[in-house]
Amino acid sequence: MTTVTAPPAAPTTAARPPKARRRSPLAWAREHLLLAATVLIFVFMLLPNVIIFWMSFNQPQGKFDYVWHRFSLAAWRNPCANGEMCHSIGLSLRIGVVATIVATVLGTMIAFAMVRYRFKARSGINALLFLPMAAPEVVMGATLAALFFNTIGPGGLGFWTITIAHVMFCVSYVVVTVKSRLAGMDPTLERAAQDLYATPAQTFRHVTLPLVAPGIAAAALLAFALSIDDYIVTVFTAGNLETFPMYIWGSVQRAYPAQIDVIGSLMLIVTMAIIALSQVLGRARSARR
DSSP: OOOOOOOOOOOOOOOOOOOOOOOOHHHHHHHHHHHHHHHHHHHHHHHHHHHHHHHTTBOOSSSBTTSOOOBOOHHHHOTTSSHHHHHHHHHHHHHHHHHHHHHHHHHHHHHHHHHHOOOTTHHHHHHHTTHHHHSOHHHHHHHHHHHHHHHTOGGGOSHHHHHHHHHHHHHHHHHHHHHHHHHTSOTHHHHHHHHTTOOHHHHIIIIIHHHHHHHHHHHHHHHHHHHHHOOHHHHHHOTTOOOHHHHHHHHHHHOBOHHHHHHHHHHHHHHHHHHHHHHHHHHHHHHHO
16 A cells, blocks of 8 residues: 655745835824924923912012012011011002802802893893903903992902902803813703602702812802902902902002012912812712722
C-alpha cells in the first residue's frame, strides 16, 4: 500500500504591520486647539485674581499699590486701616443683602407665574423682562435719577434709592435663572404627590421647593454679586453715599492702598469656599440617593 505525502508547504512570511502615519503639525493643532483655548481662557480669567492676591502682601512705598516693593502682612493684619473703606464695604453689603432678598422673592414668584400659568400678557411680559439686561446701564441710571429727582427730590437719594435700582435690574436675572430650573423639572413628581393625597401646600413644601431650591440659591448668589459689584447705576442713585465700587474708583485717583487688594482677595476666597461647599453638599446628596 502506497501512501501519498503532500508536498511541503511554501514558507509563509509574517505580515508586516503597516507603518504608522506621521501626523502633520496641522492635524495635531486641530486635536489640541480646544484644550489650548480652554487653558488660555482660564488663565486670562484667573490671572487678575492671582495678581490681586499677590499684591495684597505688598508694602508699597507711596500711596498706590501698583508696584511690588517688599513682602508684608501689614494689610492683612489691619484690613480696616481706612475707616471710609470699611464703611463703604458695610454699606455695599447691606444694600446687597436687602436687594438680593427682595429680588429673589419677586423674581421667583414671577418665574412660577410665567412657567405654570398661561395668560394674555405672558409673551409681552417675557419680552419686557429682558429690557433691564439689554439696556445700557448708563441709560438705566440716568432714567432712574430723573425719576427720583422728579418724585422725591435730590435730597432723598440714598440707601433706598440704590436698593430700588439694584432690585430693578436683579429681578430679571433671578427670573431667567429660576425659569430655567422650573423648565427642567419633572412634572410627574408633583402629580405623584397629589396622587398620594398631598395638599397643594404639602406638595410645594416637600416636592417643588426642594427641587427648585438650587435654582433659587444660584439666582440669589447672582443677584448679590451683581448688586455688590454695580457702579454705574449706583453713581446716579447714591446721592451723598459711597459704596465700595465707588470708593475704589475714587481711590484710583487719590490713593490705592493694599487693603483694597485684601478685601478683594477675601471676597474671592469666600466665593470659592461657597462653591466648594455646594459641590460637597451636592455629592453627599447624590451619594445618599
